[in-house]
Amino acid sequence: MALDGRAEIPRPAFWTPQRRWLLAASGAVLLSLLGTGLFRQALFNPGGIPQLWSFLQASLQPDLSPEFLQLTGRATLTTLAYACCGTLLSVLAGLVGGVLTAEVWWQSVWPRQQTKVHVLINGTRALLVIPRAIHELIWGLFFVNIFGLDPLVAILGIAIPYGAIVAKVFAEIIDETPRQPLQALLNSGVLPLAAFCYTLLPQAFLDLLSYTFYRFECSIRSATVLGIIGAGGLGYEILLSLQSLRYSQLWTLFYALFLLNGLVDAMSALLRHRLGSPTRLDLNLKRRSTQAPISSISPTSTSVVPSIVPATRESVSLWSWLQRWLWRHSLRLAQLGLLVLIPFSFWYVQADFSKLVAPRTVRLLGEVARAALPPRLNGSPDQLVTLSLQTLAMSILAIAIAGLGGMLLSFPAAHNFFLPGGILSGPREPQMRRVAAWLGFGLTRNVLLICRAIPAPIWALVALFVLFPGILPGAIALGIHNLGILGRLMAEVTENLDRRPLLALKAQGSPGVLIWLYGVLPLTLTRFLAYSLYRWEVCMRETVIVGLVGAGGLGRLLTEQLSSFDYAGVLVTLGCLMLLTLGVDGISRRARQALR
Amino acid sequence: MKRSFVPILLSLLLPLAACAPSPNPSTSSSGDSAAVQPFVTGAIPDQDPEKLQRLYGKLADYLSQELGVPVEYKPVTDYTAAVTAFKVGDLDMVWFGGLTGVQARLQVPGAEAIAQRDIDADFHSVFIANTASGLQPFNDINGLQALKGRTFTFGSESSTSGRLMPQYFLEQAGVTLQDFKGEVGFSQNHDATIKLVEAGTYEVGVLNEQVWKKRSEAGEVDLNKVAVIWRTPAYYDYHWVINPQVKERYGEDFVDKVKSALLKLDPAVPEQREILELFGAGRFIETQNSNYSQIEQIGRQIGKIQ
Amino acid sequence: MTRRHRAGRSHPEPATTNATADSKSALPLFELRQVSHRFGHHLVLDRLNLQIYPGERVAIVGASGAGKSTLLRLLNGTLTPSEGDVWALGQNLGRLSGARLRRVQRQIGTIYQQFHLVDSLAVIHNVNAGQLGRWPIWRAVLSLLVPQQVETAAQALQRVGIPEKLYARTDQLSGGQQQRVAIARVLVQDPLVILADEPVASLDPERSHEVMALLCELVQEGGKTLVVTLHLEELARRYCDRIVGLKAGRIHFDGPADTITPEQMANLYRGQE
Structure with a gap:
């Protein structure tokens, strides 16, 4: 009887959808590697x-002269201000766009017309690919064409592509929010917009806000890159120092970048924890499941800023007092900060918003349109295909590096992993190991910060010093930069893990490696992969800015066309990038669904 | 929590409204006693840009004093952005390279090249090679054929000395970009070209001779690893280009006033010498549009001018 | 100083063999000596002394907050007491670390109220997790790709009554089924003693009885020891032979199940805010 019962259970096929996707991904990475000529020539x-x-x-010898420090300070402020303005506008645009591309919105507006709803959603979503596929820098150059040299250029350069990204994510968040309250209101005859404002938007508020914080962190990085085309700020100063290879100045500016990025990241983490929404971006997490909350958050149980190894009693109490004070007042401080920071940013940046509707803008837009239409390519379509494949290969390698590296570094960078009291730390570790864990923690966190704070073009130059030109240095540069971003996101996933299954494994005496293998990895891997897939699209867009590596694919072509003012050609290249982005978006969406 | 955030979000919109009505400088005509619209200059230098861009105040002050109008310097480091800004009229006068100057003039009818440095009338590029490549210096242009099958990098796409003229000379010698090993690099600037050839990432590179001289004299180049293999014939390069709209704004003779102010810069006067040094110039001398017709022709030939 | 004294007379051999499993030896399986535990300033357990012998089925009862879960966590070595010593299988847990602690922990299986399974894994892997203490790493890795010792896992699932769920994803199971998977995991682990922390608190009454009966059966069949925290008096009396009452971190009573009076029980929950 017992044996009969078992015999009936067939072993499931080895090739599950997940494993097929994994195989396909490995194949893509391998093909891309082959494309770099990795196995044919010296690297x-x-x-x-x-x-x-x-x-x-x-x-070790940054330029610390007072004049340069002053300049660095001003540049930092400029970058911060641009990021602030860009974020605000992109979130406003994203909110509107997010609602308009959410399935649930159109279903509420036309509850009876399924096909119409589908067409509309797919249409609007495809439309959003256009702003997303184009890098901030290219947007910036376009805006110089119609607004001239105005701070507006950099603000919109951030706001337009980011607005589209925010819209995409907001739409996903809104669609995954429970709909029963909305239905209740709609059924009682409330207008969809009002019903949204009373149900889905407040329900999803925390997630939306959380993501806004994350966007702000990203904006800092984009504002840096945008400095190049005249917005000023850290990116501009970095480019100047780089052009004449003044490394000591470069490092002063890098330190400013680390500081700015680190502070913004830390503030955003603190606020998100305080608000009870500890993840920046919830991907592939079954939302609001029936499970009990993971842990109640309080400064004593899970300190956001992990307390430093206590040195003396006084410093401990001062530190914990400071922590508690920050915790208690963080929201008020944040509100105050926002109230000051945002008006200040707009005042500091001095963008001329009247240019948005000025007659000159319309005239210049017309000129650009005349120059760009109809799209025309100088060269053969074959070349375009080759370059597209190169771009694709570069983006695949970049995301593979970023994803794998991010995963590896995310564990030591999570404050609940190797550190005392963490998942993989025993009850009484020897002093040496504790110190090592703290060192590893500090080190990986800083490595991640450095990786993401330094813009990708700088990494490209660094990579080019020790690698021969080709796709690979470009992929490595993008990989390193995105690794810093992914590693941080992934560390957060680990930090928010449900500890209970892990404690159960630990209590039965499993060694650390196996706790990781049977507990941590199954709980995190799918979300890690989802993040990586999500970021793939970004890598694709960023291939455009690492063109100096000697095999930039479409990016190289685009730079050439832009510097030749060949707008008709630019349009063709951008079209290719859009198609690629659309493809990447589709594949990534499907893969993420399979991974759920 | 939620309740307090909404008014904050609303209050964030206020500054947007507050910013909107600021006057648009490009539409206001030069009033009588009202604030005069500033004369906006810019530069996309290709050597020591950080010095020039960070010390631009000196030039602006000098011009302002000479011309009697407020002078503003707008920093741009991107070639394309600078040309575009000149085209839309946000920059009145720009220090352009040979090619970018032509690109800019072609997009703004009536724009004039007014001044160049003493060295720009006789400008050269140098081809440099990593010594490990075994390439030997040569004097004849056909020596460039030895570069076939090597890895090679230009500077920036739009640079006259780092890309346009070298590519022209290469084609003269019968070397196309496909003859190099792998794809041709674009290091983005002259200093990076030196470093990448020195590192051996590329076997051969080409750059502005002035930058090469300056760096090798300062001992910043390891001459055991990288050496000049060929010096190009002379051509015209950097120059000031001015937008005709300034005539409407400040009077017909304004272009001449600017020109003479630039030509008047005297290396004997300490403050003025400082400005000249920023540009790496002994003096500024006259130039005219026709000096750049060769560059325009080559630009069209290789597709940099459409 | 007392520690050193006790360490001096530590038991000669680590009790990781099955020698003591069947017979009720004179040596206790667990021994708590003057154990106190604090979380921050909050005293959860207050100078506890307790011995548990092989083969016993001990219910630990008390109001919530009495320190029951903390006691279990001390017993399985995931927590070290603020004061005093916890001895398990002849070893002072507080003095062990790393591999030696894990060797003792392998003989202690724990079942939790919230099951503590890895949701995103298939049932078979959660059951096989019970093998992790024994398996070499390569085998554990391989098993995630090609499940190993399927027969053992299937038998365990058969024993807990859900053989058909072998390859199902754990988060698709009901609560009662998940608790059975957790029990199957402990079965595969095959420890000397099973600790169960409110194993039925998340289940309905009928499911509760089923799971408790199953647990007792398994313990009796394998000659194991059971320590279970419960908040229902009825379950404690019915399935256990000894009941320990905890109140505010101290032992309120401790004796054979049939000697505990209803008054004693009632007293246990009285006077709590």
Whole structure:
């Protein structure tokens, strides 16, 4: 009887959808690697080690002259202000766009017309690919064409693509919010917009706000890059110092970037924890499941800023007092900060919003349109296909590096992993191991910060010192930059893990590696992959800005066309990028569904 | 929590409204006693840009004093953005490279090249090679054929000395970009070209001779690793280009006033010498549009001018 | 100083063998000596002394907050007491770390109120997690791709009554089924003693009886020891032979199930805010 019962259970097929996706992904990475010529030619250029060394050495001797520090301070403020304005506008645009691309919105407006709803959603979503596929820098250059040199250029350069990204994510958040309250209101005859304002929007408020904080962190990085086209700020100063290879100045500016990025990240983490929404971006998490809440959040149980190894009693109490004070007052401080920061940013940036509707803008837009239409390509379509494949290969390798590296670094960077009291730490670790865990924690966190704070073009130059030109240095540069972003997001996933299954494994005496394998990895892996897939699209867009590596694919072509004012050609290239983005978006969406 | 955030979000919109009605400088005509619209200059230098861009105040002050109108310097580091800003009229006068100057003039009818440095009338590029490549210096342009099958990098796409003229000379010697090993690089600036050739990432590179001289004299180049293999023939490069709209704004003779102010810069006067040094110039001398017709022709040939 | 004294007379051999499993030896399986535990300033357990012998089925009862769960966490070594010593299988848990602690922990299986399973894994892997203490790493890795020792896992699931769920995803199971998976995991682990922390608190009354009966059966069949925290007096009396009453971190009573009077029980829950 017992045996009969078992015999009936067939072993499921080895090739589950997840494993098929994994195989396909490995195949894509391998093909991309082949495309770089990895196995055919020398890759590493030892001749560049002295150059790399002198670049790294300068990190110990940053330019700390008062004039330069002053300049750095002003530049930092400028970057912050641009990021602030850009975020605000993109969130406003994203909110509108998010509602308009949410399935539930159109279903509420036309409850009886399924096909119409589908067409509308797919249409609007495809439309949003256009702003998303184009890099901030290209948007910036476009806006110079119609607004001239105005701070508006950089603000819109952030706001337009970010608005589309925010819209996409907001739509997903809104669609995954429970709909019963909305239905209740709609059924009683309330207008859809009002019903949204009373149900879905407040329900999803925390998630939306959380994501807004994350966007702000990203805006800082984009504002940096946008500095190049005249917006000023840290990116502009970095480019100037880079052009004449003044490494010591470069490092001063990098330190400012680390500080700015680190502070914004920390503030956003604190606020999100305080609001009870500890993840920046909830992906592939079955939302609001019936499970009990993971842990109640209070400063004593899970401190956001992990307390430093206590040195003396006084410092402990001062530190914990400070922590508690920050905790208690963080919301008020944040509100105050926002009230000051946002008006200040707009005042500081001095953008001329009247240009949005000025007659000159319309005239210039017409000129650009005349120059760009009809789209025309100088060269063969074959070349376009080759370049598209190169871009695709670069983005695949970049996201593979970023994803794998981010996963590896995310564990030591999570404050609940190796640190005392963490998942993989025993009850009484020897002092040495505790110190090592703290060192590893600090080190990985800083490595991640450095990776994401330094813009990708800088990484490209660094990579080019020691690698021969080709797709690979570009992929590595993008990989390193995105690794910093993904690693941080992934560490957060680990930090918010449900600890109970892990404690159960630990209590039965499983060694650490197996707790990780049977507990941590199954709980995190799918979300890690989802984040990576999500970020893939960004890597694709960013291939455009690492063109100096000698095989930039479409990015290289685009730079050439832009510098030749060949707008008709630019349009063709952008079309290719959009198609690629659309494809990447589709694949990523499907893969994420399979991974759920 | 939620309740208090809504008014905040609303209050965030206020500054937007507050910013909107600021006057639009490009539409206001030069009033009588009203604030005069500033004369806006810019530069996309290709050597020591950080110095020039960060010390631009000196030039602005000098011009303002000479011309009697407020002078503003707007920093731009991107070639394309600078040309575009000149086109839409946000920059009145720009220090352009040979190619970018032509690109800018072609988009603004009536724009004039008014001044160049003493060295710009006789400007050269140098091809440099990593010594490990075994390439030897040569004097004849056909020596460029030795570069076939090597890896090679230009500077920026729009640079006259780092891309346009070198590519022209290469084509003269019968070398196309496909003859190089792998894809041709664009290091984005002259200093990066030196470093990348020195590192051996690329075997050969080409750059502005002035930058090369300055760096090698300062001992910033490891001459055991990288050496000049060929110096190009002379051509015209950097120059000031001015937008005709300034005539409407400040009077017909304004262009001449600017020109003479630039030509008047005297290396004997300490403050003025400082300005000249920023541009790496001994003096500014006259130039005219026709000096750049060769560049325009080459630009069209290789597709940089559509 | 007392510690050193006790360490001196530590038991000669680590009790990781099954030698003591069947016979009720004179040596206690667990021994708590003057154990206190604090969370921050809050005293959860107050100078506890307790011995549990092989083969016993002990219910620990008390109001919520009495320290029942903390007591279990001390017993399975996931928590070290603020004061005093916890001895398990002849070892002072507080003095063990790393591999030696894990060797003792392998003989202690724990079942939880919230099941504590890895939701996103298939049932078979959650059951096989009970093997992790024994398996070499390569086998544990391989098993995630090609499940190992399927027969053992299937038998365990058969024993807990859900053989058909072998390859189902854990988060698709009902609460009662998930608790059975957790029990199957402990079965596969095959420990000397099973600790169960409110194993039925998340289940309805009928399911509760089923699970408790199952647990007792398994314990009796395998000659194991059971320590279970419960908040229902009825379950404690019915399924256990010894009841320990905890109140505010101290032992209120401790004796054979049939000697505990209803008054004693009632007293246990009285005077709580």
